[in-house]
Amino acid sequence: MREITYREAIREALREEMRRDERVFILGEDVADAGGVFKVTLGLLAEFGPTRVIDTPLSESAIVGAAVGAALMGMRPVAEVMFADFTTIAMDAIVNHAAKIHYLYGGELSAPLVVRMAYGAGPKWGSQHTQSVESWLANVPGLTIVMPATPADAKGLLKAAIRTANPVIFLEHKMLYGKKGEVPEGEYLVPLGKADIKRSGEDVTIVAMGMMVDRALAAARTLAEEGTSAEVIDLRSIQPLDEETILVSVEKTGRLVIVHEAPVRGGFGGEVAAVVANKALGYLDAPIRRVGGPWAPVPFGPVLVDAYVPKEADVIQAVRVTQGASVA
């Protein structure tokens, strides 16, 4: 199969959906002429024109608010919030409008919009361009939250996100944009709310999301060499949460490690742990371990960021603790 990058896969999903459905349009800062700050939308202006790929003022509140209003009137907006950190400005439109539209209209209308945003730490961007925001939004009923880890999932999930009747937060890790992977050509959808077992194993379940999926897989490969068989589950969506896949795995392995880039405290891993504690406690052979960022803002520069973001070794260490090693 051909290989393309995560960036190209997202662009392909946008292009296919815009060709399929003329209601789909893109709006955001520098998305048209410049092709986006991460070049995801490069070339779409030339194909679809300025009424379907729209450069906006630096107005995150208006970008998402306008997407909500346009969605209500029958459009299918894909809004780009350049960096996920800027959702703070768009938070009202997301939380108080988009998420509650269907409910407060009593089922009459819904807001089928996608808000794409680049999240996660890289060495060069500083504290306000690097956060992982998924748990900020995970406690808001009405939202669907997606975090693809591979190019193939990015394409299939974005196409599904554009087609759902409900608002979707689509989180793209900025360090994944250049990652290559096999991506089918043409039409396919990845179901929203379905986790994917990226590697099967028997001894421990590692639940990971977004950028951390690759770290979990690397850890699993190393663990295999050392005789531990780890199952790696890529959540892909955190809302809906695929409890079934997690529970079936934990019932098999008896051990659970959860990995995300956001700080551990208050992070989405706590919710995954609670689901397992409530529904599969009897299957657990060891306390659940969580791996995530420290309780500090994301810093700047390669030395600090490298120390901040969870690594393969952190995942391996957490697995070892579930197997009886002492906590470092």
Place this chain on the structure above:
Amino acid sequence: MGYVEQLTEKDLIQIYRWLVLIRAFEDRVGDLWSKGVLQESPHGSQGQEAIAVGACYGLRQEDQVLPSLRTRGAFFVKGVSVRTHMAGMYAKATGPARGKATTHHMGDAERGVLLGSAIVGASITVAVGAALAFKLQRKDKVVVDFFGDGAAQRGDFHEGLNFAGVFKLPIVFVLENNGFAEMTPLAKHFAGTDLACRAQGYGFPGIRLDGNDIFAVYEAVQTAVARARAGEGPTLLECVTYRLRGHSESHPPTELRDIAEIEAWRAKDPIPRMRASLEERAILTEVLAEKIKTEVEAEIEDAVKFAEESPSPDTGEIHKNVYAPEPPDLVVGRRA
């Protein structure tokens, strides 16, 4: 000929009837609130009715309005029933979203009312987005978006109006300047002389007018609507008015306000003003005015009875409509 001159006697009577209905509704819910029977706190629009009616009369059903928390009349003129609003004030299952939404911010898809927000000014951007959709769809529909002087100090006012100006969207911004943001008077939350002039900074006209003059409001809004329909972009209309009641019925009208100021504005009440104008032109008689009053009161009492007799929502309603049904070919995991 101006738009006002084109109004028939039937139109004028209908407009007057709307004013009387809204005032009677607001007075009645104020009375019911004081008796402790309502669940939703009334944020009365007494004194400001001419803005809602003047702006919404003559709009098409498919045009969208987005009322502020004090634009009660916009709902009624757009066709939302008095019964629905009264039932909503009682939090009954026959109210907005079967008891899940408040009347002040409810939406009505069929009648062209966009869902508002209890975050003052936040829905300006949503109204702008509806106008963006109309432009992209090449439809000649318009959006009329209402908000107060308090909302005009929100960041969303700037983001929304700038966005609308940049894309020349078919929207009319109706600023109900009643002189107060909750209890804070305009002079304490705005250092400029008028708010209409802000439109200049966004590249479209801003007009300040007497919001208690129903004819002035109608003329200005119709002109702005025609401009929007013709693809010429937005207009900001600063309608100067005064809130005769307190911020809500939980606040007395005299909270931080001088009674003399309230009385001075009472003399400029839009409803007697229109009545005098119609009587002068022999369009409205004493008998007809009395008939309208009686009919309106009967309509409101019917709504009160309807609301009182309506059931409360079933608690199962909590879980309905959190997510919209998906297209049949789309697979989505279990929501919760």
